[in-house]
Amino acid sequence: MSTARTGVLPTRRRGRDRVAAILDAAAAVFAERGFDAATMTEIASAACTAIGSLYRFFPNKDLLADAVFSRYADSMLDTLDVLVLQAPLLGPEALAEALVASGLQQRPYRDAAVALADERNEGPLLRKALRASIRDKVGLILAAATGLPATQAARMAPMVLQAMKAAPVLLREGLDPEAVVAEARRMIACYVAGSMQPACTAAGR
Template sequence: MTEARPVRRQARGERRIAEILDAALALFAEAGYEGTSTNAIAARAGISPGSLYQYFPNKDAIADALSQRLLDELRAAHAAAFDLTDVAGAPIAGLVSRVVDPLVAFNVAHPGARALLGDAATPAAVTGRSRPLHAAVTDRVTAIVQARAPHLPTPDAERTAFVTVQIVAALMGPIVAASGPDRAALVTELKNALTGYLTPLTE
């Protein structure tokens, strides 16, 4: 009986931390990093600022913990997106869908991720963690391009990968902001744009 209480207390603490991080992520999506205060996070989480400070000393610490959680999930999304077989022989449209769908799913599930990891006001220590992961995406797209078009010089393949990633980044915000049929239509447009761009370069 004496051991159950600390276990329950620990579970309560973990649940409270998750609630704080969820509240922060939602607010970062709505107001950006700079426009979000710890008081607003506490209010959204349904706790007092004093209770919040029992878990996090400041907003930077919240962002740091949140970025760790998001990056773990983003790695999983990237693994699903780039777990590809028969890259050289598969239709471009199919490859595009297999890459885009997990990335869209991650960003839709975490609409504040882009605001947190890409906001200029976010501490460099937080945004810096995501840079190697974003660079790895470009590297993986480069590898796909090279597998499809081995005749392309490496600089051309890298440039093609860069443009591909930028197209996805440009449309991801509107996709996340949309809903229902509008979101589905934008995802289709994104896939069509990527397929149209990559087909003449890689076939």
């Protein structure tokens, strides 16, 4: 949907396959090298495509990165949409588990998304907008789950997101997957739980 918002939209089957292959390859290369160090040539050859074909569908590197990122972000937003509704019923542990899980979806893409999220690029990139959307939605979820006022939930959202991002980052570094996931859940769960008890909330100050 938010894929390939510029560039030619493939009309034939062949083109659609190619676009999918390119996105997969781009995700892998961005994940491996980061935005700047990734080269369009490497992505093209990883997708078994000529460089020209790459540019047919994605007119430049930024838009390609946007497409990769939004593939991940879109699915995450869908997951979070569901969580918004479930949140009131979830305890801190279950909520934390769901949040961490949502950040671990889409294996090749999540690592790319993490790499792309740190970009220092400026300009009206889709990535920025999507990041903001995700942050907002996490805020909604926190508000629904904790019963805290929206402003307080919005203050917490960035930190929760960082903790969610920590899981893929640390997995990528080769740490023990079980431990990483467990600790990420625990950190978020404790944070959320703590936010619901006046005592621990006060600790912030």
